[in-house]
Amino acid sequence: MGPGGTATGIGGEVAVPGLQVAAVLAGLGLVLLVACSLRSVGVAERMVVVRLGRRARLRGPGLVAVLPWLDRGVRVPLRAQWYDVVSLDATTRDAVRVTVTAAAIGFVRDAMRYAMASSPEPAVEWVLEAELRRSLAERDLAQLAILPTTGFPELSDAVSARTGIWGVEITEVQVSRIETPVDPGLVRWANELG
Structure with missing residues (x-):
């Protein structure tokens, strides 16, 4: 830049008015705003857009303006x-x-409720553990032997009834392992049965 707002180029000095610089900066700002505003939402997800903490809209898949x-x-x-x-x-x-x-398989059935919950995943896991513990307390040890093959058909409904407030439905609960620590009381109990 030379004195008086001129730029020096190969062919000599060219005047660069302040208005053109402001227009270029405004254009760059607008491009930056658009780039920051667009989000790509995949086919297997949705985006809940909340404006000023009040009005929520469900958007996607595709490009979503935020x-x-x-x-x-x-x-x-x-x-x-x-x-x-x-x-x-x-x-x-x-x-x-x-x-x-x-392990349990779950799906989001209500995207709005899911988005408004602060952190639904840990809460769903906590409910799953609580309901699993309750269901085990209702069974004898001998009944637990068939759980890895039959699973807990009624447990998915019980968990879903509680996780529905977060928009999550549990469709299946699978038991992969049941371990019983061997202690003298358990050995006596087994001998009494036999």
């Missing part, structure tokens, strides 16, 4: 989600301590 500082975009997965329960300690109806490893 205005910075006005909107908050929350991605909601629509694919099956696995919720794992690893080494859950529980007690059966006949007072035997067991450790269970299980």
Whole structure:
């Protein structure tokens, strides 16, 4: 830049008015705003756009506009989600301590409720553990032997009844492992049965 707002180029000095610089900067700002506002939403997800914490709209799939500082975009997965329960300690109806490893398959059925919940995944896992512990407490040790093959058909409904407030439905609960620590009381109990 030379004196007086001129730029020096190959052919000499060219005048660059301040208005052109302002227009270029405004154009760059607009391009930056558009780039920050657009979000790509996949086929297996939706985006809930909340404007100023009040009005929520469900958008997607495709490009979704989210205005910075006005909107908050929350991605909601629509694919099956696995919720794992690893080494859950529980007690059966006949007072035997067991450790269970299980998993559940869940789907988001209400994207708005899911997006408005602060963190639904840990809450769903907590409900799953609580309901699994309750269900184990209603069974004897002998009844647990068939659970890895039959699963808990009624447990998915019980969990879904509680997780529905977050928009999550549990469709299946699978038990992969049931362990019973061997202690002298358990050995006596087995001998009494035999």
